[in-house]
Amino acid sequence: MNQPTDLTPALATGTGAEPDRAAPEPQVLSRFAMIGVLVALVALATILYPGFLSPENLRDILLQNTAVGIVALGMTFVIISGGFDLSVGATYALGATVSAGVTISTGSPNVGLLAAIGAGAVCGVVNGLLVARLNINPFVATLGSASVISGIAYLYSNSAPFIVSDPNFKVLARSSMAGIPTPILILAVTFVVGGVLLAMTRYGRNIYAIGGNHEAAWLSGLRVTDLTASVYVMTGLLAAFAGTLDASRLGVGQADVGANIALDAIAIVIVGGTSLRGGEGAVWRSAVGLLIFATLTNLFYSLNLSQNWQLIAKGTIVLLAVALDSWSRNRRA
Amino acid sequence: MNQPTDLTPALATGTGAEPDRAAPEPQVLSRFAMIGVLVALVALATILYPGFLSPENLRDILLQNTAVGIVALGMTFVIISGGFDLSVGATYALGATVSAGVTISTGSPNVGLLAAIGAGAVCGVVNGLLVARLNINPFVATLGSASVISGIAYLYSNSAPFIVSDPNFKVLARSSMAGIPTPILILAVTFVVGGVLLAMTRYGRNIYAIGGNHEAAWLSGLRVTDLTASVYVMTGLLAAFAGTLDASRLGVGQADVGANIALDAIAIVIVGGTSLRGGEGAVWRSAVGLLIFATLTNLFYSLNLSQNWQLIAKGTIVLLAVALDSWSRNRRA
């Protein structure tokens, strides 16, 4: 049975004969369907609201979505790792509250920022322990921790807003570098760093592996517990930082913010095309999802759409977009 | 080829040596861990609030949780089938709005009830189409449809409450049969019917199969599309019915109710021990989960706990309960 030499060319011819098996077009279509949706939306927005593409409006759009974008970045990691984090809203609120509260009590916005990030890290560690070590379903684990974190934020702030008068507190969100507002720079940098981390490093590859097949990852010797925990810690950090940014932007930190931020972030990640099953997705997809949502919200506000029509339009557009995405994927298969 | 008889005894000896292969103890512990949690909670509640076990209080607990219980029943089916339904809150609100609105405009609570259930069925069919036919991820599909349904409820009610003065409208929720309030009877009957359907019929087995291994179910010749769609329709019906019940209890139907009902129902199902991965779980588990939540809420109200402590206590108890559950499961493996 020594014919392997025969086989190689034979198979090679076979592949050569059907190079169009994985014809690129439909794949491209499906991979980039959401970019198409985004472009279409932007076109629509420009028609309906001529000021849409003005630099000021674009700046506002990005500024308003910096926080949810940063949270969505963390959520991208969590979801690709096969998890779920419902506690980001509470951590965001805790970050906002702690940064403002500590700034008031210590007089230093930097200490406030550090305290907030520290609080976010603690939240993340707790989630990581619950999910990775105690093996609690991430949905329930983070629903439970969200409740506790939110309660702590209310307790800490005594259910009142911390209004910060120190102008330095606003520097983080209100300053610019090279003409670009700092938060937008931060958003861009975190997305680039996150994208590189996920797509181009060993750590990123391992995250895909634990999300795609937890057992396979474990069997190939990955430290699945630590890896799993790490994404929750990162997400906690990012959520608290997002809260700090928003507190700095508004000059107020209070515990009742962020109610929708978890669902919004998850929706952004998934509309971008990352699968909730884990093991698939990308940071650029979340960026596209973020821009789709940001465009929609801005359009609605600019057009003065009433709440009910906003709800209907937003739902319909999301459904159309994902239906198109799913259709183009199925066409490929 | 008549060797099976030879083989059988050879193998049978192997078994004979270990008749106790499925030793019951650890399994029982894990299967019924949540019942233990419930019993402990009830004991705690009785100590902290002596009136807890009074018939009136028990009646109140059940009445207050009838709606979320009915929604959680539908959610049990959805989750076991491997899906997810975030739109139940909106459907619940639509049911409440339509039943009250139609009762006012036609003068007949029965027509109102039918209209609400019809609306719920339509919502369910839409979700079913999105998930089963268009293959959209159920999380995004129902997040999108929730938005649309909610918008429709606002539109229909013109963003105002429908206050029903017709006393017949309240019969559904306020009457009793054999001394037991009708809603409690309804809750019991739906759970028993749902439990039988899931555990003892072919339909139920098929639901487990599509949730446990979609492809295997399809290869076995099941109508996976129809089956998947059917659970969403059922859930839509149940959610709208729950809305009707609550509208009848309160005498008002309005579009802004039900914001937390989806997450609450999912939490109830999962705390009961049904897996979010699909293919596993049971109706009785959701009943236990419901009672755990109901006990907690009732206890908090009775103790006048302030919201921040409620949040912390609720989160902690949920986490402890699921950690115990997870621990007892791992011990078995």
Added chain:
Amino acid sequence: MSKTPAHAIVCRGARKVFSGAVAVHGADLEVRTGEVHALVGENGAGKSTLLGLVSGRLAADGGTVEVFGHRTHGGNPRESRERGLVAVYQELTMVPGLSAEANVFLGQVQTRRGLLDRRRMRRRYLELCDELDIQIPPTTLARDLSVSQQQMLEIMRGVESDGRILVLDEPTAALAEHERETLYRVLRTLTARGTTIVFVSHNLDEVLALSDTITVLRDGQVVRSAARVEWTRPTLIEHMVGRTVDQLAERGTHDAGEEVLHAEGVSLHGVLHDIAVTVRAGEIVGLWGLVGSGRTTFLRSLAGAEPSSTGRLRLHGKQLPWPRAVRRAIADGIVMVPESRKQALVMGMDATSNYWLGRTTGRGPFLDRSRERTEAGDTGAFFAFRRARLGEPVRNLSGGNQQKVLLAKWAGHRPAVFLVDEPTRGIDIGAKAEVLSSLVELAREGAAVVVTSSELEEVLAVANRLLVFAHGRVVREIAADDPEFAVDAVVRHGFSTGATHEPAH
């Protein structure tokens, strides 16, 4: 302790209990450094469990495991990996959403300055492909690969990790002749480099051909461990099953009846090209071909599982519309046993429920459990499946027993046309004979059977006719009485490009 201890692996009194069921009790295993060590035994004998204890996938409930003299505690694959032990498992451990290349480098990526070194990995991947004689495009997603392609990737991963001990659980079960040969070659190269190899296989020929030492397990205990020279095929079988099995199976002697299935023009864009097949009642038609030659896809098309396939179908002489749904095909009396257990069983369900899935005892909507159990047990017994295990979740069954559940489930339909894809994958020699004989028995009862197997001998043993596939075409049809109906000739046809021979237009 010297640099290379004499023993690579030493197990003493290893014991593993699963929820009360003892899978391995008191097994002693000694693997000398540098040898090729085979583990054999019936389905459920505890081979995978024992390997799991050695590789650290499982934690022992008793006894000790040493790797190169270091006591391991189990329950953590990292531990033994750090000692140089690398395992390739029986259950496929692919990450479906990652590319073939990424799967090979799972847990062992190469980096440069903190970033993935894609160029180096690509180069290494292509080298491995060359070495193992595999053609899998590096960017194809694992989920789009066939079971055997995934198995090859898994072996590539094992080779790439360059362990001092390589543990392989049924590495060849999903492979066809040709890839097996390649694998044997690679294993020999590795041994030459001093790698210790432990493997499990149900293929006794390869066990006898490759090993230095053979250990036989039965009911969780080591029956005998001895050097290769002390074993012969019959003694191996006798130790494994406690009786002798002299022949795989006998071809049916009954006459073929009416034509049952006639399909022609079966095509699926890019995969299948105009295939025709005719099967008569009582006949067994074998399909053989190399990996990726399209056998599975052909069977799936017939069974309605490839909705975009096209073709013409005649059943019992009646022209029927081409089945575009599995349920349509089932209603017509065509059923298929899929090639992958993971694909076709609901792992969390018990065997009885799996058996009845998609079918009814016909008494209203309610389940009739006792009747279900009885009938599932009867059909299961036909495939030598023990009744006592009907109530257990399929997940807990050993690989071979899962396969039996699968066969029983589909045979239970009492189909007119029985399409069987890899029926003997991962089942022991005793059960293999049972399964093949039951296929002959099904045919004798009047079914038209189409069977594929990567093990050509098995197909040749039971088939009345053989279709040889290459590149999605049937390149040859050989009857059992044809002189070409033999391993050499068939394999030669299998290697044809599909163009030189006349396709079966």
Added chain:
Amino acid sequence: STGVSDSATASDKIIDAPVSDPADLKIAYFSAGTSNSYLQASIDEAKKVADEIGADLDVFDGEFNAQTQFDQMQQALTSGKYNAFVVEPNDGNLVCDILTHDAPDEDVLVSVFNLPICGRATKLGEDTYQPGTVTYVGGQTLDVYQAWVQDVIDAHPDGAKIGLISGPDLNANTICFLEAAKAFDDADGFEVVAQQATDYTTPKAFDAAQTMVQANPDMDIIMSNFSGMTRGVVEAVESKDIEIYDFGGDEWALGQVESGGLASSVMMLPRQETREAIEAVADYVDGKDVAAFINLTKSDELPGTPFATADNVGDFTAEY
């Protein structure tokens, strides 16, 4: 327009006082929530007043959820522990029935403040009072919103382009606010160019205001229905020449009025309204006459007007 059918099914007689000494009152105090400083101030005052009259008082946290509040009322009735309800409804309609039927049946007195119940949110003056209850204490009824809008109209003889930022649809304050804002349609030179509902939080209001301003560069005025939102509006508007009208009158808002950040703020009096609502029950038990509607905008705490502007801000004291 509210879809409210006639709600006059409740008995409209107040029940007889269940006790004769205010010190025997066992009060269930239903707060809309606990998680903002407005409500914290109310609760603090409630406990103080209860101490003063020697009554028992338990606080129920409605968690901003009308059904939660309903369930709490039901449970309070079941427990039989209380003989008076002092209620700050989350939704006046959902709790209408239980307050006008079930509570009287159990001999429980009901005093309502902040939001009218039983679909009376859009009624004027005395009509916000629901017969059968002891009293209604309010400072943010439709009349107040109408006066607020009129105040804006009066201050801008040349007209103005206006943006509105409200809480969620269906919230009684939103309904009143938008109802009152209809007056701009009839006023010469006034136009509502943008209008956005939010969830009452600062970030949402910020986003809405920023986009509004961006899309309508010629906007002159933003009216914001809650100080918590106004904080976001102020930040969003930044240095642009836009007048901001606030509703809330908390410490921060008065500070902003003083420094010119806000054009005006409508005073809300959480402490006063709570005190009046509890004292009304005590008075009723004492056999004193109780006004059906206690209008907070006429309160002695205010210098004759609820509108704090740069000119008169010194006369106001924030209650939270």
